[in-house]
Amino acid sequence: MSRILVIVMVLALVSVGNADVLVNGVNSGDSWYGYMNVFETPANGGGYVFGSSWGLADLRASWLTSTKLALASNTNCWNDADPYWVVGGLGNKSMEANTYREWFGGLGGQTVTFNYDVLSNTLPAGYTAQAFIKVLDPDLGWATVQSTFLALTPGAGSLSLTVNPIATPVTQVGFMVTGLVMNPYDPMASTSVVITPEPATMALLALGGLLLRRRK
Numbered sequence: 001m002s003r004i005l006v007i008v009m010v011l012a013l014v015s016v017g018n019a020d021v022l023v024n025g026v027n028s029g030d031s032w033y034g035y036m037n038v039f040e041t042p043a044n045g046g047g048y049v050f051g052s053s054w055g056l057a058d059l060r061a062s063w064l065t066s067t068k069l070a071l072a073s074n075t076n077c078w079n080d081a082d083p084y085w086v087v088g089g090l091g092n093k094s095m096e097a098n099t100y101r102e103w104f105g106g107l108g109g110q111t112v113t114f115n116y117d118v119l120s121n122t123l124p125a126g127y128t129a130q131a132f133i134k135v136l137d138p139d140l141g142w143a144t145v146q147s148t149f150l151a152l153t154p155g156a157g158s159l160s161l162t163v164n165p166i167a168t169p170v171t172q173v174g175f176m177v178t179g180l181v182m183n184p185y186d187p188m189a190s191t192s193v194v195i196t197p198e199p200a201t202m203a204l205l206a207l208g209g210l211l212l213r214r215r216k
Contacts, residue, residue: 020110023101023173025117025197026069030101032174034059036074037096041180049093059097059177064194068119071099071177072192073127075184091180100132100174108165114173115158115198122191127179129193133161136170149176152193 026032036059037051056062060072074095080086085093112133123129128151135146148161152175163169175195182189 021103021107021112021171023112023114025115026067026195027197028063028066028069032056032061033100033102034061035098035100037098039094039096041092041094044092046094054097056099059099060192061097061099061175067196069099069175069195070192071097071129071175071195073123073177073179073182073189075182075189077181078183080183085181086183089183091182093181094178095181096176096178098132098172098174098176100134100172102173103171105168105170107163107171108167108169109163111160111162112171112173113158113160115156117156117196117198118152118154119194119196120154121152121193123177123179123193124188124191127177129175129177131157131159131175132172133159134172135161135163135166136172137166138168138170139166142170152195156198158198 034054034056035051036054038049040047040049058076060074060076062070062072064070074097077085077093077095078091080089083092085091114131114133116131121129130149130151132147132149134144136142137145145166146161146164148159150157150159163171175193177193
């Protein structure tokens with residue numbers, strides 16, 4: 001094994017030294033899940049309506065490359081003939097799209113750290129985008145018992161949370177986009193927030209690729 005490759009491996013190990021579980025950005029090779037929570041609009045009281053598992057494409061989460069994820073506002077429920085979803089040409093439900101990785105049990109007492117880099121955020125006014133770490137407790141009706149959030153603004157971001165030592169913590173790490181269901185023909189429907197791994201991780205991946213090419 002070359003000396004440079006050993007150095008790269010040491011750097012990679014150093015990068016995880018501050019966390020029991022480290023999630024570095026996004027990679028299409030990992031298992032990602034989707035869940036949509038639907039709420040009434042603030043004008044209608046903002047109450048919870050329902051939630052269900054959705055495919056990533058239905059959330060409007062899409063892979064631009066294997067390490068570049070785009071999150072857009074939801075348009076899939078738009079139906080201007082149905083007042084449940086649309087009233088007066090405006091969305092009548094607030095959509096909370098969650099794109100995440102998940103661990104069932106096993107992380108109680110451990111610190112989870114989530115690092116990523118936001119390349120751009122062009123979502124329209126009224127839409128929020130956040131990174132999160134959540135812990136759900138199935139013994140309490142899947143209630144969210146711990147959480148931390150950070151707005152997705154351009155640049156590097158990092159979240160950490162120490163999971164309480166409950167019987168079966170379900171830990172989720174990912175992203176949330178919230179806003180009214182949007183007309184798919186609205187020009188703003190093409191806007192998104194684009195996320196990649198943190199810059200340091202990308203540099204290590206690039207260096208590793210360079211070393212592999214040189215060894216051929």
